[in-house]
Amino acid sequence: MKIVHARADGASAEARSATFTGTVWGDPVLPTTDGTTINSVTFTPGARTFWHHHEGGQILHVTAGTGWVCTHGEAPQPLRAGDVVWVPPGEQHWHGAGPGSIMTHLAVSLGTTTWLHEVSADEYGQAGQ
Numbered sequence: 356m357k358i359v360h361a362r363a364d365g366a367s368a369e370a371r372s373a374t375f376t377g378t379v380w381g382d383p384v385l386p387t388t389d390g391t392t393i394n395s396v397t398f399t400p401g402a403r404t405f406w407h408h409h410e411g412g413q414i415l416h417v418t419a420g421t422g423w424v425c426t427h428g429e430a431p432q433p434l435r436a437g438d439v440v441w442v443p444p445g446e447q448h449w450h451g452a453g454p455g456s457i458m459t460h461l462a463v464s465l466g467t468t469t470w471l472h473e474v475s476a477d478e479y480g481q482a483g484q
Contacts, residue, residue: 357388361378362467368411369382374404374407375403375405376479377402379396382395386473390410390423392468394461398457399455400453401403401454403449403451406447406449407469407471410445410465410469412442413441413463414463414465415463416440416460416463417434417440417460418436419436419459421456422456423453425448425450425481
């Protein structure tokens, strides 16, 4: 058994930047354990991940706000609080907030994450069309 205690009182969330566009904050829920990582991630309006994929897939559970998720080669799909997304192993995708809302999700990442290139403004702009 492993118990992971919540962020200490007064401690700040982690600013995420190297593989994200915009302002994104993350709180580790479960550091990588047996190939599984869980983070609570908050995206400010317009913020998003880079394109990426996961060795064993990813589960996203939207807990607040609205946003988008997009599989490579497809149109972005809207997300709102309560939605759950299963991204299969190896599927290239991105996710983030809509232009007028924050979005917070719990991200359960299985296996290694491979980060690719930034989602362009044109790719992001296809959301909602």
